[in-house]
Amino acid sequence: MAxxxxxxxxxxxxxxxxxxxxxxNITKSLDPAGLDSAKPGSITVYxxxxxxxxxxxxxxxxARAVIADLGGRRPTYLxxxxxxxQTWSEGFARYSQFHQEAAPIVHAYxxxxxxxxxSTWEHPGLDIWAYMAANGxxxxxxxxxxxxxxxxxxxxxxxxxxxxxxxxxxxxxxFVVSExxxxxxxxxxSGWLATYINGVPLTAEQYxxxxxxxxxxxxxDGYVLGGTIFTSGYNPxxxxxxxxxxxxxxxxxxxxxxxxxxxxxxGGTGxxxxxxxxxxxxxIGLTALAxxxxxxxxxxxxxxxxxxxxxxxxxxxxxxDVQIIGADEAVxxxxxxxxxxx
Numbered sequence: 001m002a003x004x005x006x007x008x009x010x011x012x013x014x015x016x017x018x019x020x021x022x023x024x025n026i027t028k029s030l031d032p033a034g035l036d037s038a039k040p041g042s043i044t045v046y047x048x049x050x051x052x053x054x055x056x057x058x059x060x061x062x063a064r065a066v067i068a069d070l071g072g073r074r075p076t077y078l079x080x081x082x083x084x085x086q087t088w089s090e091g092f093a094r095y096s097q098f099h100q101e102a103a104p105i106v107h108a109y110x111x112x113x114x115x116x117x118x119s120t121w122e123h124p125g126l127d128i129w130a131y132m133a134a135n136g137x138x139x140x141x142x143x144x145x146x147x148x149x150x151x152x153x154x155x156x157x158x159x160x161x162x163x164x165x166x167x168x169x170x171x172x173x174x175f176v177v178s179e180x181x182x183x184x185x186x187x188x189x190s191g192w193l194a195t196y197i198n199g200v201p202l203t204a205e206q207y208x209x210x211x212x213x214x215x216x217x218x219x220x221d222g223y224v225l226g227g228t229i230f231t232s233g234y235n236p237x238x239x240x241x242x243x244x245x246x247x248x249x250x251x252x253x254x255x256x257x258x259x260x261x262x263x264x265x266x267g268g269t270g271x272x273x274x275x276x277x278x279x280x281x282x283x284i285g286l287t288a289l290a291x292x293x294x295x296x297x298x299x300x301x302x303x304x305x306x307x308x309x310x311x312x313x314x315x316x317x318x319x320x321d322v323q324i325i326g327a328d329e330a331v332x333x334x335x336x337x338x339x340x341x342x
Contacts, residue, residue, distance in 0.1 A: 077141070
Protein backbone atom coordinates (compact mmCIF):
# COMPACT_ATOMS: atom_id res chain seq x y z
CA MET A 1 0.00 0.00 0.00
CA ALA A 2 1.48 3.34 -1.05
CA UNK A 3 0.99 6.83 0.30
CA UNK A 4 -0.97 9.00 -2.12
CA UNK A 5 -1.96 12.13 -0.22
CA UNK A 6 0.60 12.27 2.60
CA UNK A 7 4.15 13.53 2.34
CA UNK A 8 6.87 14.94 4.58
CA UNK A 9 6.95 18.00 6.79
CA UNK A 10 10.64 18.98 6.75
CA UNK A 11 12.03 20.96 9.67
CA UNK A 12 15.68 20.25 8.99
CA UNK A 13 17.00 18.84 5.75
CA UNK A 14 18.10 15.20 6.10
CA UNK A 15 18.85 12.41 3.65
CA UNK A 16 15.69 10.58 4.75
CA UNK A 17 13.68 13.76 4.20
CA UNK A 18 15.14 14.08 0.71
CA UNK A 19 14.08 10.53 -0.03
CA UNK A 20 10.52 11.15 1.15
CA UNK A 21 10.24 14.45 -0.76
CA UNK A 22 11.41 12.77 -3.97
CA UNK A 23 8.68 10.16 -3.52
CA UNK A 24 5.70 12.13 -2.23
CA ASN A 25 2.95 14.05 -3.98
CA ILE A 26 3.22 16.86 -1.42
CA THR A 27 6.10 18.30 0.60
CA LYS A 28 6.21 21.10 3.15
CA SER A 29 9.54 22.57 4.17
CA LEU A 30 10.77 25.17 6.63
CA ASP A 31 14.03 25.28 4.67
CA PRO A 32 13.81 26.61 1.09
CA ALA A 33 16.42 24.06 -0.03
CA GLY A 34 14.10 21.28 1.11
CA LEU A 35 11.87 22.19 -1.82
CA ASP A 36 14.62 21.27 -4.28
CA SER A 37 14.20 17.53 -3.67
CA ALA A 38 10.44 17.52 -4.16
CA LYS A 39 9.10 15.28 -6.89
CA PRO A 40 8.49 17.19 -10.13
CA GLY A 41 4.86 18.18 -10.39
CA SER A 42 4.15 17.65 -6.70
CA ILE A 43 2.55 20.19 -4.38
CA THR A 44 5.14 22.16 -2.39
CA VAL A 45 4.60 24.39 0.62
CA TYR A 46 7.13 26.74 2.20
CA UNK A 47 6.79 28.30 5.64
CA UNK A 48 9.37 30.69 7.05
CA UNK A 49 9.77 30.45 10.80
CA UNK A 50 9.03 33.72 12.63
CA UNK A 51 9.91 33.86 16.31
CA UNK A 52 7.25 36.53 16.78
CA UNK A 53 4.02 36.42 14.77
CA UNK A 54 2.45 39.88 14.91
CA UNK A 55 -0.90 39.86 13.14
CA UNK A 56 -0.87 43.67 13.16
CA UNK A 57 2.15 43.77 10.88
CA UNK A 58 0.99 44.37 7.33
CA UNK A 59 0.55 40.99 5.65
CA UNK A 60 2.22 42.29 2.49
CA UNK A 61 5.43 42.93 4.43
CA UNK A 62 5.43 39.40 5.83
CA ALA A 63 4.81 37.98 2.37
CA ARG A 64 7.81 39.92 1.05
CA ALA A 65 9.97 38.61 3.89
CA VAL A 66 8.99 35.04 3.06
CA ILE A 67 9.66 35.54 -0.65
CA ALA A 68 13.06 37.05 0.10
CA ASP A 69 14.12 33.72 1.63
CA LEU A 70 13.27 31.65 -1.41
CA GLY A 71 16.23 32.47 -3.62
CA GLY A 72 13.99 32.55 -6.68
CA ARG A 73 12.21 29.28 -5.88
CA ARG A 74 8.48 29.22 -6.52
CA PRO A 75 6.73 26.61 -4.41
CA THR A 76 3.07 25.93 -5.03
CA TYR A 77 2.03 27.55 -1.76
CA LEU A 78 3.44 30.01 0.75
CA UNK A 79 2.29 29.65 4.35
CA UNK A 80 2.89 32.73 6.46
CA UNK A 81 2.01 32.40 10.15
CA UNK A 82 1.32 29.26 12.16
CA UNK A 83 -1.32 28.40 14.78
CA UNK A 84 -2.10 31.96 15.81
CA UNK A 85 -5.19 34.22 16.18
CA GLN A 86 -7.62 31.35 15.75
CA THR A 87 -10.47 32.74 17.87
CA TRP A 88 -12.32 36.05 18.01
CA SER A 89 -10.60 37.03 21.24
CA GLU A 90 -7.19 36.33 19.72
CA GLY A 91 -7.94 38.63 16.77
CA PHE A 92 -9.21 36.34 14.05
CA ALA A 93 -10.90 39.14 12.11
CA ARG A 94 -7.60 41.00 11.89
CA TYR A 95 -5.85 37.75 10.91
CA SER A 96 -8.22 37.36 7.97
CA GLN A 97 -7.39 40.91 6.89
CA PHE A 98 -3.68 40.05 7.25
CA HIS A 99 -4.14 37.37 4.57
CA GLN A 100 -5.97 39.79 2.30
CA GLU A 101 -2.98 42.12 2.52
CA ALA A 102 -0.55 39.33 1.72
CA ALA A 103 -2.41 37.70 -1.16
CA PRO A 104 -1.56 40.21 -3.93
CA ILE A 105 2.16 39.98 -3.14
CA VAL A 106 2.12 36.18 -3.09
CA HIS A 107 0.17 36.01 -6.34
CA ALA A 108 2.38 38.55 -8.09
CA TYR A 109 5.38 36.39 -7.23
CA UNK A 110 3.72 33.40 -8.88
CA UNK A 111 2.72 31.37 -5.81
CA UNK A 112 -0.55 30.61 -4.08
CA UNK A 113 -1.41 31.54 -0.51
CA UNK A 114 -2.06 28.80 2.06
CA UNK A 115 -3.91 30.50 4.87
CA UNK A 116 -4.61 30.28 8.59
CA UNK A 117 -2.78 27.08 9.70
CA UNK A 118 -5.39 26.20 12.29
CA SER A 119 -4.05 24.02 15.09
CA THR A 120 -5.56 20.68 15.98
CA TRP A 121 -6.62 22.13 19.36
CA GLU A 122 -8.30 25.24 17.94
CA HIS A 123 -10.04 24.21 14.77
CA PRO A 124 -12.34 26.96 13.51
CA GLY A 125 -15.83 26.91 14.92
CA LEU A 126 -18.76 27.17 12.54
CA ASP A 127 -19.17 30.85 13.40
CA ILE A 128 -15.64 31.58 12.22
CA TRP A 129 -16.18 29.32 9.20
CA ALA A 130 -19.24 31.38 8.26
CA TYR A 131 -17.27 34.61 8.70
CA MET A 132 -14.51 33.27 6.45
CA ALA A 133 -17.05 32.49 3.73
CA ALA A 134 -18.70 35.89 3.99
CA ASN A 135 -15.26 37.52 3.81
CA GLY A 136 -14.19 35.72 0.65
CA UNK A 137 -12.04 33.29 2.66
CA UNK A 138 -9.51 36.08 3.23
CA UNK A 139 -8.41 35.75 -0.42
CA UNK A 140 -6.44 32.59 0.31
CA UNK A 141 -6.09 29.87 -2.31
CA UNK A 142 -6.16 26.98 0.15
CA UNK A 143 -6.88 26.58 3.85
CA UNK A 144 -4.18 25.17 6.09
CA UNK A 145 -5.38 22.98 8.93
CA UNK A 146 -3.49 20.77 11.36
CA UNK A 147 -5.17 17.45 12.00
CA UNK A 148 -3.49 15.07 14.41
CA UNK A 149 -4.82 11.82 15.74
CA UNK A 150 -4.24 9.55 18.72
CA UNK A 151 -4.76 5.84 19.28
CA UNK A 152 -8.56 5.83 19.27
CA UNK A 153 -9.10 5.90 15.53
CA UNK A 154 -9.64 8.66 12.99
CA UNK A 155 -12.46 10.93 14.14
CA UNK A 156 -14.04 14.17 13.03
CA UNK A 157 -13.00 15.73 16.32
CA UNK A 158 -9.40 15.94 15.13
CA UNK A 159 -7.97 14.06 12.14
CA UNK A 160 -11.06 14.44 9.95
CA UNK A 161 -12.41 17.77 11.21
CA UNK A 162 -12.25 19.14 7.67
CA UNK A 163 -15.35 17.03 6.96
CA UNK A 164 -17.32 18.98 9.60
CA UNK A 165 -16.40 22.24 7.90
CA UNK A 166 -17.09 20.90 4.43
CA UNK A 167 -20.60 19.79 5.37
CA UNK A 168 -21.30 23.23 6.84
CA UNK A 169 -20.23 25.01 3.65
CA UNK A 170 -18.79 22.98 0.76
CA UNK A 171 -18.01 26.07 -1.35
CA UNK A 172 -14.60 26.67 0.15
CA UNK A 173 -11.01 26.68 -1.12
CA UNK A 174 -9.31 23.29 -0.87
CA PHE A 175 -7.71 22.13 2.36
CA VAL A 176 -4.08 21.27 2.94
CA VAL A 177 -3.39 19.35 6.15
CA SER A 178 -0.13 21.17 6.75
CA GLU A 179 0.65 19.16 9.90
CA UNK A 180 -0.52 15.68 10.79
CA UNK A 181 0.54 12.56 12.65
CA UNK A 182 0.12 11.69 16.32
CA UNK A 183 -0.09 14.28 19.07
CA UNK A 184 -1.57 14.60 22.53
CA UNK A 185 -5.18 14.02 21.46
CA UNK A 186 -7.52 11.04 21.76
CA UNK A 187 -5.08 8.73 23.51
CA UNK A 188 -1.96 9.96 21.75
CA UNK A 189 1.18 11.30 23.36
CA SER A 190 3.23 14.33 22.41
CA GLY A 191 4.55 12.58 19.33
CA TRP A 192 4.30 8.98 18.19
CA LEU A 193 7.48 8.03 20.07
CA ALA A 194 5.79 9.15 23.31
CA THR A 195 2.57 7.24 22.66
CA TYR A 196 1.51 4.07 24.47
CA ILE A 197 -1.27 1.56 24.01
CA ASN A 198 -2.18 -0.25 27.23
CA GLY A 199 1.16 0.78 28.70
CA VAL A 200 3.17 -0.54 25.74
CA PRO A 201 5.02 1.89 23.45
CA LEU A 202 3.48 2.37 20.03
CA THR A 203 5.55 0.48 17.48
CA ALA A 204 6.75 1.79 14.15
CA GLU A 205 4.52 -0.74 12.41
CA GLN A 206 1.47 0.51 14.31
CA TYR A 207 2.25 4.13 13.49
CA UNK A 208 2.76 3.33 9.81
CA UNK A 209 -0.61 1.56 9.78
CA UNK A 210 -2.25 4.67 11.28
CA UNK A 211 -0.64 6.89 8.63
CA UNK A 212 -1.68 4.58 5.80
CA UNK A 213 -5.24 4.59 7.15
CA UNK A 214 -5.25 8.38 7.29
CA UNK A 215 -3.93 8.56 3.74
CA UNK A 216 -6.79 6.34 2.58
CA UNK A 217 -9.30 8.55 4.41
CA UNK A 218 -7.93 11.67 2.72
CA UNK A 219 -8.18 9.98 -0.66
CA UNK A 220 -11.95 9.91 -0.14
CA ASP A 221 -12.05 13.70 0.15
CA GLY A 222 -11.30 15.34 -3.18
CA TYR A 223 -11.35 18.81 -1.62
CA VAL A 224 -8.25 17.93 0.46
CA LEU A 225 -5.13 18.36 -1.67
CA GLY A 226 -2.90 16.41 0.71
CA GLY A 227 -1.19 16.50 4.07
CA THR A 228 2.30 16.48 5.57
CA ILE A 229 3.48 14.28 8.43
CA PHE A 230 5.16 16.14 11.27
CA THR A 231 8.14 15.85 11.16
CA SER A 232 11.37 14.93 9.41
CA GLY A 233 14.63 16.36 10.72
CA TYR A 234 13.14 17.54 14.00
CA ASN A 235 14.13 20.63 15.89
CA PRO A 236 13.93 20.50 19.69
CA UNK A 237 11.53 20.00 21.42
CA UNK A 238 10.01 17.73 18.77
CA UNK A 239 12.23 14.65 19.06
CA UNK A 240 9.23 12.39 19.74
CA UNK A 241 7.67 13.35 16.41
CA UNK A 242 10.73 12.33 14.34
CA UNK A 243 9.78 10.16 11.35
CA UNK A 244 13.15 9.74 9.63
CA UNK A 245 13.51 6.22 10.99
CA UNK A 246 10.28 5.05 9.37
CA UNK A 247 10.61 6.88 6.06
CA UNK A 248 12.19 3.90 4.25
CA UNK A 249 9.14 1.82 5.15
CA UNK A 250 6.75 4.63 4.19
CA UNK A 251 8.22 5.12 0.73
CA UNK A 252 8.78 1.43 0.06
CA UNK A 253 10.38 1.15 -3.34
CA UNK A 254 10.19 4.87 -4.03
CA UNK A 255 12.96 6.70 -5.86
CA UNK A 256 16.33 7.19 -4.18
CA UNK A 257 17.15 10.55 -2.65
CA UNK A 258 18.85 13.11 -4.87
CA UNK A 259 22.64 13.14 -4.86
CA UNK A 260 24.29 15.07 -2.04
CA UNK A 261 25.79 18.51 -2.71
CA UNK A 262 29.24 18.48 -4.31
CA UNK A 263 32.19 18.35 -1.88
CA UNK A 264 33.86 21.63 -0.94
CA UNK A 265 36.88 22.62 -3.03
CA UNK A 266 40.32 21.66 -1.76
CA GLY A 267 41.27 23.70 1.26
CA GLY A 268 44.57 25.26 2.13
CA THR A 269 44.75 27.74 4.97
CA GLY A 270 42.05 26.69 7.38
CA UNK A 271 39.20 28.20 5.37
CA UNK A 272 36.60 25.92 3.86
CA UNK A 273 33.27 26.28 2.08
CA UNK A 274 30.35 24.22 3.29
CA UNK A 275 26.60 23.82 2.88
CA UNK A 276 23.94 23.55 5.56
CA UNK A 277 22.44 22.15 7.80
CA UNK A 278 25.64 20.94 9.41
CA UNK A 279 27.12 20.03 12.74
CA UNK A 280 30.45 21.51 13.75
CA UNK A 281 32.61 19.05 15.66
CA UNK A 282 36.13 19.48 17.00
CA UNK A 283 38.57 17.15 18.67
CA ILE A 284 38.17 16.67 22.40
CA GLY A 285 39.52 19.65 24.31
CA LEU A 286 39.21 22.05 21.39
CA THR A 287 36.22 24.30 21.80
CA ALA A 288 36.68 27.50 19.82
CA LEU A 289 35.05 28.03 16.45
CA ALA A 290 33.77 31.09 14.64
CA UNK A 291 31.49 31.40 11.64
CA UNK A 292 31.51 34.56 9.60
CA UNK A 293 29.45 35.78 6.68
CA UNK A 294 28.48 39.18 5.28
CA UNK A 295 26.60 41.02 7.99
CA UNK A 296 27.22 38.51 10.74
CA UNK A 297 30.18 37.43 12.85
CA UNK A 298 30.28 35.99 16.33
CA UNK A 299 33.54 34.60 17.66
CA UNK A 300 33.42 31.44 19.69
CA UNK A 301 30.01 30.21 18.55
CA UNK A 302 28.27 28.90 15.46
CA UNK A 303 26.18 31.46 13.59
CA UNK A 304 23.42 31.56 11.08
CA UNK A 305 23.63 32.18 7.38
CA UNK A 306 21.38 32.59 4.38
CA UNK A 307 19.92 29.26 3.35
CA UNK A 308 22.38 27.23 1.29
CA UNK A 309 24.79 30.07 0.67
CA UNK A 310 28.52 29.55 1.25
CA UNK A 311 29.73 30.06 4.78
CA UNK A 312 33.34 30.71 5.72
CA UNK A 313 34.40 28.66 8.70
CA UNK A 314 37.36 30.33 10.35
CA UNK A 315 39.52 27.99 12.39
CA UNK A 316 41.22 30.01 15.17
CA UNK A 317 44.75 29.30 16.40
CA UNK A 318 44.97 26.16 18.51
CA UNK A 319 42.15 24.33 16.74
CA UNK A 320 43.85 21.83 14.53
CA ASP A 321 41.13 19.36 13.66
CA VAL A 322 37.62 20.37 12.55
CA GLN A 323 35.11 17.95 11.07
CA ILE A 324 32.04 19.29 9.29
CA ILE A 325 29.32 16.68 8.93
CA GLY A 326 25.70 16.48 7.81
CA ALA A 327 23.06 16.96 10.46
CA ASP A 328 21.91 13.36 10.10
CA GLU A 329 25.37 11.80 10.11
CA ALA A 330 27.07 10.11 13.06
CA VAL A 331 29.60 12.15 14.99
CA UNK A 332 33.05 10.58 14.50
CA UNK A 333 34.53 8.87 17.53
CA UNK A 334 36.71 11.19 19.58
CA UNK A 335 34.95 14.37 18.46
CA UNK A 336 32.60 16.70 20.29
CA UNK A 337 29.78 18.63 18.63
CA UNK A 338 30.17 22.29 19.49
CA UNK A 339 27.52 23.82 17.31
CA UNK A 340 24.86 23.47 14.70
CA UNK A 341 23.36 25.91 12.25
CA UNK A 342 20.66 25.72 9.63
